[in-house]
Amino acid sequence: MLHSVEILKLKLSERSGNPFSGILNDRVIEDALHRAKVTYRKRLFTPIVTLWAFLYQVLDADKSLSNAVKQIQC
Structure with a gap:
């Protein structure tokens, strides 16, 4: 049985573009930043991109890190 992290890794490897937008969309992150009073x-490289x-x-x-940066630039 696959653990949730392994399932997420599998899903990410199968997707192109930004796979996190469906998991953690901008609005959810922006709301959390607002509630935490982060400016x-x-x-x-906004907090979302980071x-x-x-x-x-x-x-x-x-x-x-270089691979991570390369992935978000695609």
Whole structure:
């Protein structure tokens, strides 16, 4: 039986583009940031993009930061 993390890894490997948008959409993350009173500038690597890159890095077989950045730029 597959654990939920293994299932998520399998789903991510089968998807192209940004696989996290269906799991953690921008609105959910923005609402959490607002509730936590987090402020940030609108830059290339917003908290949302940073979270997606972190998830790529943690879940991918290649744990390098450069690979995570490459994945979010696609």
